[in-house]
Amino acid sequence: xxxxxxxxxxxxxxxxxxxxxxxxxxxxxxxxEVIKIExxxxxxxxRAFGPPYLRDPEGKQNNNxxxxxxxxxxxxxxxxxIAAPEGQEIIRxxxxxxxxxxxxxxxxxxxxxRLDYExxxxxxxxxxxxxVTGFGQTGPYAPRAGYDAILQAMGGLMxxxxxxxxxxxxxxxxxxxxxVDYMTGMNASIGILAALYHRKVxxxxxxxxxxxxxxxxxxxxxxxxxxxxxxxxxxxxxxxWGNGGMPAGVFxxxxxxxxxxxxxxxQFQRTxxxxxxxxxxxxxxxxxxxxRVVHGKEIMAIFAxxxxxxxxxxxxxxxxKAGVPSGPINDFSQVFxxxxxxxxxxxxKVNHPLQPDLSLxxxxxxxxxxxVKDYRAPPLLGADTKDVLATIGYDEAKVEALKEKKIx
Numbered sequence: 001x002x003x004x005x006x007x008x009x010x011x012x013x014x015x016x017x018x019x020x021x022x023x024x025x026x027x028x029x030x031x032x033e034v035i036k037i038e039x040x041x042x043x044x045x046x047r048a049f050g051p052p053y054l055r056d057p058e059g060k061q062n063n064n065x066x067x068x069x070x071x072x073x074x075x076x077x078x079x080x081x082i083a084a085p086e087g088q089e090i091i092r093x094x095x096x097x098x099x100x101x102x103x104x105x106x107x108x109x110x111x112x113x114r115l116d117y118e119x120x121x122x123x124x125x126x127x128x129x130x131x132v133t134g135f136g137q138t139g140p141y142a143p144r145a146g147y148d149a150i151l152q153a154m155g156g157l158m159x160x161x162x163x164x165x166x167x168x169x170x171x172x173x174x175x176x177x178x179x180v181d182y183m184t185g186m187n188a189s190i191g192i193l194a195a196l197y198h199r200k201v202x203x204x205x206x207x208x209x210x211x212x213x214x215x216x217x218x219x220x221x222x223x224x225x226x227x228x229x230x231x232x233x234x235x236x237x238x239x240x241w242g243n244g245g246m247p248a249g250v251f252x253x254x255x256x257x258x259x260x261x262x263x264x265x266x267q268f269q270r271t272x273x274x275x276x277x278x279x280x281x282x283x284x285x286x287x288x289x290x291x292r293v294v295h296g297k298e299i300m301a302i303f304a305x306x307x308x309x310x311x312x313x314x315x316x317x318x319x320x321k322a323g324v325p326s327g328p329i330n331d332f333s334q335v336f337x338x339x340x341x342x343x344x345x346x347x348x349k350v351n352h353p354l355q356p357d358l359s360l361x362x363x364x365x366x367x368x369x370x371x372v373k374d375y376r377a378p379p380l381l382g383a384d385t386k387d388v389l390a391t392i393g394y395d396e397a398k399v400e401a402l403k404e405k406k407i408x
Contacts, residue, residue, distance in 0.1 A: 004031025005370050009196070012094050013037060013075065014082075014103040014115075016044045018148070018178055019213065020132040021071035022185030024102055027192065028074035029363040029372050035094065035388055036072060036379070040079040040406055043381040044068060054354040063381060064354060071185075073350065073360055074376050076384035079408050086407045088113045093392045095120050095127065100192055104132040107142045117208045126206040128195040132188050136212035146213045148178040155180070155217030160224050162237045170237070184216040246292040247299045250329065251307035258312050260303075260319070260326045265289060270322040274315070275306040352377035382408070 009032040013024040021036075021044070028034040038044050043063055050065030081087040092115070095101055101120055103110060110116045117129040131137060134146010152158050152174050162173030191209040199205055218225060223243065227235050242248025245263035262268045265288060269281040280286055280302065285295040292299050307315060312328060319326040330338065336347050345362055352358040363372050385408050389399055402408045 003370065004372065005367070006031040009033070009100065010098045011035065011100040011102065012091070012098045014091070014101070014105070014110075015132060016104060017046050017049075018067070018071055018181040019184040020102055020104040020188065021046070022182060023130075023132070023188035023192070024075065025071050025073055026185065026189045026363065027100075029375070030365075031370075032100075034075040035098075035384075036075040036077050037082070037091065038077055038079050038381055040081055040382070040408060043077075043079070044072070046071070047381070054352065054358070056354055062354065064352070064378070069358070069360065069378050072378035075379060076388055077379035077382055078385050078388045079382035081407050082113055082115065084405075084407050086402060086405070088115060090389070090392070090394075090408070091115055092120070092123060094388070096124050097392075098124070098127065099196065100128045100130065102130045102132065102188070102192075106145060107131075107133060107137055121206065121208075124206070126199055126204040128192055128199065128206050128209060130188055130192050130195075130209040130211065132184060133210075133212045135214045137208075137210045141214070148180045148213065149174055151180045151213040151217050155214055156221055156225065156234075157217050160221070160235050160237055162239070164237055164239045164241070167239065172237075180213050180217045180220075183220050184211060184213050187211050187216050241296070241300070246289055246296055247303050249300060251304055253307050253310060253312045253315060255311040257329045258307075258315060258326055259329060260324070262292075263325060267324050268292065271319070271324050274318045274322050274324070275303065277302075277306060348375050350375050350377040353380060 006027055009027070011024060011027055011032050011034045013020070013034050013036045015021050015024060024034050024036070036044070042048070046068045047063035047065060049067040050063075052066055053062055054064045054069075056062050080090050082091060091113075103115075108116075111119070117131070120127055120129055133142070134151065135141035135144050152161075153172070157180070158172040158174055161175055163170040188209070188211045191211055195207050195209050198207070224235050227233065240250040240259070242261050245261055245267070247268075248261040250257050250259055260271070262271050268286070268289070269278075272278050272280040280299075284291070286292050286299055316326055316328065328334070335341055341347070347359050348362045349357050350360055358377055360375060360377075362375070365372070386396070386399055389408070394402075399408065
């Protein structure tokens with residue numbers, strides 16, 4: 001097997017919270033050396049977004065919570081006070097030998113420290129400098145801070161998420177996890193990888209990569225947003241209804257719920273047979289998918305009554321036999337105990353100082369030639385400060401002097 005895809009790439013990571021750290025973690029999983037810069041004392045803001053925290057064997061309070069743990073494996077942690085001139089000099093020295101520098105400060109914040117793209121480019125012309133922000137480097141909203149929920153609202157995602165109008169609890173709804181942060185992290189990774197390739201084939205030319213949550217959520221709305229661009233109408237909220245094939249949605253059974261997606265006319269015919277109502281497939285209202293979209297409320301109501309006759313396991317088995325896509329509504333306990341999830345190895349174990357068998361979620365990409373096999377636990381705050389500074393000539397005495405001044 002070859003080395004990991006990004007072996008030899010060095011990344012200086014000044015990002016905090018979620019979108020940027022997720023991107024840096026992705027690149028670290030793929031073999032890049034990622035040096036995470038954290039504030040002395042407090043560290044990444046995400047360390048305060050608890051609980052739950054890992055249990056300290058001695059009962060001491062710590063800052064290793066789930067929010068931080070999900071986005072910082074395979075990195076090194078270096079504490080640096082970038083507000084101090086000595087701290088800024090450390091960052092510049094490290095940047096000289098890095099391929100990539102990542103940051104998610106407000107637009108213009110790092111310029112006062114001479115850590116902005118132009119300043120770093122002056123000392124490392126080939127640097128790939130990725131800025132992750134709420135609203136991007138340009139435009140009237142550029143100075144604003146951006147958080148996932150705000151961008152879900154402003155970008156239109158909440159307008160098309162939630163119960164169908166007229167149902168109890170109807171109205172705009174936030175998607176549960178910080179999905180815009182996650183997608184922005186993926187876009188940042190793609191941008192960095194593309195820029196690295198461009199540099200390789202264009203004589204070492206670096207560039208500034210501008211990725212933001214606002215652009216990401218709008219682009220991610222994909223066919224929903226395209227509907228508006230075609231006919232000027234915002235799609236209605238559909239609850240759990242599907243976005244193409246019909247009928248599609250959550251159906252209650254005698255002992256729980258399942259999710260069904262009838263993707264084409266053949267599947268509809270087979271579903272009707274499973275439900276014991278084959279005559280529905282020849283009903284003029286439901287013969288073609290477009291017909292079923294027009295008469296969506298009618299077919300959904302009919303299916304709802306039929307599914308109430310049997311338990312979830314019965315329907316899932318029969319639908320599977322018929323080749324109709326369906327699945328249970330799993331909680332996380334059921335997800336991680338699912339035999340397919342186990343066979344795919346989505347839960348990995350790492351050795352963390354506070355928990356020797358800490359569980360993490362594996363990288364979702366599988367390679368045949370360069371598999372990601374080994375995972376290192378998210379680092380304790382400042383765990384690698386001494387070692388990283390040694391690479392730029394800081395001996396133990398100098399490091400201790402910086403600690404005394406709270407620079408590191």
